[in-house]
Amino acid sequence: MDVQPFTSPRRRTGVSRIQRRTPHRTPPHKTRPFLRGSLFMTFRWWCGVLRVRGKTDLFLVFLFAAGFAALPVFALLPSLWGFAVASAVSYAADEVLHTRAPAFVRRLAALQLTRTLRFAVRTVMLLALADRMDAPGAVLVAALAVFSAHFTLVVLYTAVHHAIRRRRTLPVVVRNLDMSGAGIPQTPPAFLYRRFLRKSLHLDVPAHAGLLAALAAGVWQPVGIGFALTAGLSVAAVVALLGQLRRARRMPSRDEVIGEVNRQLAGYxxxxxxxxxxxxxxxxxxxxxxxxxxxxxxxxxxxxxxxxxxxxxxxxxxxxxxxxxxxxxxxxxxxxxxxxxxxxxxxxxxxxxxxxxxxxxxxxxxxxxxxxxxxxxxxxxxxxxxxxxxxxxxxxxxxxxxxxxxxxxxxxxxRPQLSSIRLHSDHVPGPLPTVLYAPTWEGWSDDDCHTSLIPMGVPLVEKLLAEGVRVIYKPHPLTGKRSRAAAEADRTVRALLRADNERRDAERAEAAVAAARPRLAEIKARLGELSGRLGGDDAQQTREARVPDRDGEGEWRALRAEWHRIFWESRGQVRHHVVLAQLPTLYECFDQADMLISDVSSVVADFVASLKPYVLTNANGLTDEDFRAAYTTAGGAYLLDRDCARLPEILDAVRAPRRDPMAPERRILKEYVLGPDHPTSLRRFNTAVNALAERAAAERFAEEQEVVVELSGRSA
The missing domain is CATH 3.40.50.11820 (CDP-glycerol glycerophosphotransferase, N-terminal domain)
Structure with a gap:
């Protein structure tokens, strides 16, 4: 059977040539929505090109660009105060973007606009400003010497840092084994080792500030102070790191590390x-x-x-x-x-x-x-x-x-993982039907493409919003990694949900989210500690690895339950949500949802365990019979075509459970897909492990006996 490709059908406007030639004045009330839509599309385009997430990040990018663009202008005019403001803006915006928009920073690096180059440009513009303001030749020569020495020391610092990192790279990284006997030295102090390039480059700030202050005051003492601070701090940083390189030479060899790991494994x-x-x-x-x-x-x-x-x-x-x-x-x-x-x-x-x-x-x-x-x-x-x-x-x-x-x-x-999923009979619906939309990703090639996001994701979410439901959107973690169309559809869906949230009592909802944020961050940090995510590099984490006790398990479970409770309570029962991080988990989203809409993927098979209604997208236009014959999990599913024409009828299965004709099919499908409830899945999995382990041991014993017999025969 021919399958239609994922392309949008062309729409016929039905407008004649005469109509196209006839001048037409659009009413103002229709022009404004059109302009808003055009501005929204332009905004999304800029966000996609610059790899930023929202209005604040986009504003910072333009501020960052304006600051750098203004530097040569103010240097050549010359305008001291304009240059000082532009320089400060470029410094501050650069730092904030590293935290808020790392994807934009990586895009700059891909274009060879690295952090080092940006600092060099700022320094060259400062020297040009000093020259235009008739600074003494001795000051210009000293400035050139100090800034050149600073960049040379930055290069040396980077080389020493890389040498330490190579020495501290272990052949094996370990968790939950006692590696205290491996003899791994302590990691260098964080202020010398972590984010080293950012810190070393910023040592030029005293020299910049001193030269600007001298140009403003007309006296040259600040220049000497600033230059001395920059040179002295740069030399001190390199000397301190060289001391850490000497300590890194005491790292154990590859054979020593692997030998210690094997000793620990022999005990376990x-x-x-x-x-x-x-x-x-x-x-x-x-x-x-x-x-x-x-x-x-x-x-x-x-x-x-x-x-x-x-x-x-x-x-x-x-x-x-x-x-x-x-x-x-x-x-x-x-x-x-x-x-x-x-x-x-x-x-x-x-x-x-x-x-x-x-x-x-x-x-x-x-x-x-x-x-x-x-x-x-x-x-x-x-x-x-x-x-x-x-x-x-x-x-x-x-x-x-x-x-x-x-x-x-x-x-x-x-599937032992599914034992915690709440059954349909235990689910308590909220004031609005909650639909979990969890599309799969676009696959490694178009042949593997099962995602509904490209052909129908945006109109699907628009119709869900028109139906007045609450949407939890959880895209596959790899969404948009290969396909730009999928990435664009993903951004559009998020924007639609964000805009609808702003319409729904935004101030009260944002206040609740903001109030819960500190406690959620605190719990997440503690969960990280209990998960064994130690500070430092791989060598430091291996150095501090120990055999864990069971005391933290109860605390970890309690904190995860508290995190999810606070998270969902702060979001309310009508607010849409986009789930991108590890928390909340997929199965927690299952428990929140009244219905799942997804594509052909393992998410659907896992959701079957809840016995709740679910929808499979049929974007290729197959007949219902062919679709159900091709995909096993479609046996208990409602099927949704690309136009989403059946969506109101499908939602009746949530609004009026008695109109849920697929409920019996889901009960049959659950056992077919996931196996019987008794014995439990964990017990069956454990039994399979034991049986295979015993078989492996028996075969190995038989092989050893054959070797013994063969050796005995040769000796005889």
Missing amino acids: RPEVALYFSFASVSRDFMYQVNMWIETLEQLDRRPLIILRERASFRYLGRTRIPVVCVPKADDVAQLELPELRVVLYPGNAGKNVHMLRVAEAKHVFIGHGDSDKLASSNRVSKVYDEIWVAGRAGRDRYQRVRHAINDEAIVEVG
């Missing part, structure tokens, strides 16, 4: 490992690991988490499980894991082969959610010993991949 004796790698690890991907942590902690066997990218530690959730991050394949081979029996893989990645080589263990693909996408029945999964799926639907999905996966290799274990 891990039996099950969760292995994760991805090409670009960030919070966009670590959810694939975090969703399995609680399940691993409840296994009968001793678990271990093995990561491959250093950035993954930044977004790893709280766990008492030992974690080792080993970036290089050669170092993975140096890990000694003699009792390892089962290795679990939540994702398919090229670096998985570095662990698959361990023949003594059994390798299992567990994935990060069941869905009807091709990735959930990939032929690559044939390299694993077993594939664990939630329910019968997963088994059938792999069976459709002919001549690839043996039925004996597929094990149904359920």
